Structure formats: structure tokens, C-alpha cells
Amino acid sequence: KREIGVWRYLEYLPVENLEKIVSLQEGGTPLYRCKNLGEELGLKELYVKNEGANPTGSFKDRGMTVGVTKAEELGIDVVGCASTGNTSASLAAYSARAGKKCIVLLPGGKVALGKLAQAMFYGAKVVQIRGNFDEALEMVRKLAEDGKLYLLNSINPFRLEGQKTIGFEICDQLNWKVPDRIIVPVGNAGNISAIWKGFKEFKETGIIEDLPKMTGIQAEGAKPIVDAFKRNSRSIVPVENPETIATAIRIGNPVNYPKALDAIYSSGGYAESVSDREITEAQKLLARKEGIFVEPASAASIAGLMKLLEMGIIDKDERIVCVTTGNGLKDPDAAIRASERPIEIECDMEILKSIIEKI
Ligand SMILES: Cc1ncc(COP(=O)(O)O)c(/C=C/C(=O)C(=O)O)c1O
Numbered sequence: 001k002r003e004i005g006v007w008r009y010l011e012y013l014p015v016e017n018l019e020k021i022v023s024l025q026e027g028g029t030p031l032y033r034c035k036n037l038g039e040e041l042g043l044k045e046l047y048v049k050n051e052g053a054n055p056t057g058s059f060k061d062r063g064m065t066v067g068v069t070k071a072e073e074l075g076i077d078v079v080g081c082a083s084t085g086n087t088s089a090s091l092a093a094y095s096a097r098a099g100k101k102c103i104v105l106l107p108g109g110k111v112a113l114g115k116l117a118q119a120m121f122y123g124a125k126v127v128q129i130r131g132n133f134d135e136a137l138e139m140v141r142k143l144a145e146d147g148k149l150y151l152l153n154s155i156n157p158f159r160l161e162g163q164k165t166i167g168f169e170i171c172d173q174l175n176w177k178v179p180d181r182i183i184v185p186v187g188n189a190g191n192i193s194a195i196w197k198g199f200k201e202f203k204e205t206g207i208i209e210d211l212p213k214m215t216g217i218q219a220e221g222a223k224p225i226v227d228a229f230k231r232n233s234r235s236i237v238p239v240e241n242p243e244t245i246a247t248a249i250r251i252g253n254p255v256n257y258p259k260a261l262d263a264i265y266s267s268g269g270y271a272e273s274v275s276d277r278e279i280t281e282a283q284k285l286l287a288r289k290e291g292i293f294v295e296p297a298s299a300a301s302i303a304g305l306m307k308l309l310e311m312g313i314i315d316k317d318e319r320i321v322c323v324t325t326g327n328g329l330k331d332p333d334a335a336i337r338a339s340e341r342p343i344e345i346e347c348d349m350e351i352l353k354s355i356i357e358k359i
Pocket residue numbers: 058082083084085086087088154185186187188189190191192248249295297298325326
């Protein structure tokens with residue numbers, strides 16, 4: 001058993017044959033104390049759990065190590081998923097490591113560069129459809145029902161088993177001082193559900209006594225779960241044409257909405273949406289205050305924190321963990337679009353000296 005990472009929690013994971021474990025040493029990601037950003041926001045205890053530090057750069061690796069290990073146990077040959085990008089990147093990597101065939105369905109033209117490069121380079125069969133993620137998921141679920149592939153979207157419960165270790169690690173890293181609140185970006189709604197499951201299991205097994213408020217953040221153009229929460233409902237009205245620059249969470253019909261709403265209601269949590277501009281501002285603030293570079297969807301948790309503080313929903317003396325779900329390198333185009341342009345000069349020391357004077 002490894003000291004850190006997903007498999008540290010072997011006893012909590014549904015795997016029989018340890019020989020079959022497929023791992024890229026996922027998990028064990030940093031939990032950064034963010035004093036600069038905390039001060040800026042008037043918060044005493046702000047942490048960022050940076051899932052961008054996983055092997056393929058997102059939290060999906062936690063779910064895939066368990067999901068692909070189960071596929072190995074089941075003797076599966078072909079695995080597949082629909083994806084806004086990170087699921088496909090992660091499945092492509094873990095299926096390559098397991099020697100399995102992999103097919104991924106992506107919404108054409110809506111997948112960030114880094115994720116597409118990963119899925120292609122790991123050797124998955126990459127199919128881009130002229131439609132959105134929800135349509136891609138519907139198609140790949142039909143392939144699974146026809147027995148053509150083993151589905152590894154987060155409708156597959158083994159994915160959530162791996163991802164619940166985010167909750168375990170946060171407890172361990174805070175020496176079991178349970179945070180008051182966990183803030184998570186929400187798309188297909190598997191991750192917020194999984195993290196809640198992790199905290200509940202640690203409570204049931206006596207590791208911790210308290211439970212955090214689960215707070216889900218969506219983009220304004222893709223917020224079916226936020227809308228349900230505001231109606232105090234347990235059902236959603238799917239968003240037909242979800243739109244956001246945070247393409248990872250550009251999802252209108254989240255498969256895990258029942259579990260996500262249960263996590264939010266049972267924990268006394270909250271759900272809120274943020275604009276694309278708020279996401280981009282938060283993404284930049286986190287990088288420039290704390291040196292943490294995350295992709296747009298991940299910054300939704302920071303943008304949501306800022307908005308809920310302004311709204312008075314979140315108290316300044318809460319101990320808060322924002323989960324940042326994907327590495328900033330996944331979407332270099334978004335980062336360049338949101339930055340000042342580089343200065344281009346001749347190799348002239350006088351010009352350079354004039355620049356450094358004004359830095
Ligand atoms: C960076 C990032 N942040 C947040 C989410 C939302 O997590 P869920 O609410 O568990 O879906 C995703 C999800 C991505 C996919 O759904 C996919 O890759 O197909 C993500 O990549």
C-alpha cells in the first residue's frame with residue numbers, strides 16, 4: 001500500500017484483486033493554505049485542493065484508477081466515455097496503461113486544446129460529434145447498453161469510489177479538523193457527490209465527527225442544479241443549449257443530479273452560479289495571488305466563494321476548501337486570451353532597460 005494517493009485508502013475501495021490495480025500514482029495532491037487570497041477576501045482559513053496536480057492534470061484520474069481497475073477485473077477489452085475533455089484524457093491514459101482499446105466522444109470544437117492533445121496522443125479513438133456533451137453521452141450510453149464498450153462516465157459508480165478519496169485526503173491533510181465548507185465546480189455532478197460520500201464514510205468509520213457543507217458552483221449558462229436548488233427541488237430541468245467558456249462544465253443534463261442535490265441538501269450546503277467573467281477574474285486572481293494555475297471551470301469554485309461571501313451566505317470565519325479540479329495547462333488558449341500580450345522587441349539592451357524600469 002502506498003503512503004499517499006488513492007490506494008492509501010484501499011480498505012474503502014471496491015477492489016478484490018490487488019494484482020489488477022491500474023495506477024499512475026494518482027491522488028496525494030497538494031492542499032495549499034492560501035493566505036494572500038484569504039486576506040484579500042477577509043477569510044481566516046482558506047485552502048485550495050489542487051487536483052490539477054494529478055497524472056493527467058485533473059481529478060478524473062482518481063475515478064479512472066478504480067474504474068479501469070474494475071474493467072481489468074471484469075476482463076473488459078473496450079472502454080469508452082463521452083467527455084468535455086478531462087474524462088477522455090484520463091480514460092485514454094489509464095486504458096493505454098491497461099492495454100485496453102478506448103473510444104471517446106467529444107463535442108466538436110468545444111474541447112480545450114490540452115485535453116484533446118492528451119486523448120489523441122494516448123492513442124484513444126477520438127470521435128468528435130456535431131453536438132454537445134449531453135448528446136455525446138446519450139450516444140455512448142447506447143453503445144454500452146448494446147454491450148459494445150464498458151462505460152466509464154461518472155454514471156459508473158466505481159468512478160465515484162475513486163473520487164471520494166478527495167474527501168479522505170482533505171481530512172488527513174487538515175489533521176482531521178473538518179472544514180466548514182467544501183466548494184466544488186459542478187458539471188455532470190459526480191465529483192460533489194463523491195466528495196460528500198468520502199466525508200460520510202470517514203464519519204461512519206469514526207475518523208471524523210463533523211461534516212462540511214457541500215457547495216456546488218455552476219456557470220450561469222449551464223446551471224440546472226443551481227436552478228433546482230433555488231426551487232428547493234430534487235429534480236432538474238435540463239438546460240437545452242448550455243454555454244460557458246468553462247467548457248469542462250458546459251453540461252446541461254447532469255447524470256448525477258440526484259446524488260449532487262442530496263449532498264447539497266443533506267449537508268446544509270448551497271448551490272450558486274457565476275458568470276464567465278467572474279470565472280476568468282477568479283482564475284487570474286488565484287494564479288497571481290497564490291501561484292496556482294487552474295483551468296477556467298476549476299476557478300468557478302473560487303468565483304463562487306467570492307460571490308457567496310458578498311451575498312453573506314458564507315461567513316468570514318469559516319474554514320473553507322475550494323477544490324480546483326483541472327490544471328491551467330489544459331486550456332492555454334483561455335489563459336492567453338485573458339492575459340496581457342507579450343512585448344516583442346529587437347535584441348536592444350536600451351529598450352529592455354526601459355522596460356525593466358517600468359516593471
Ligand atoms: C476541470 C473540471 N472541473 C469540474 C468538472 C465537473 O465535475 P463533475 O461535476 O463531476 O462532472 C469537470 C468535468 C468534466 C467532465 O465531465 C468531462 O471531462 O467529461 C472538469 O473537467
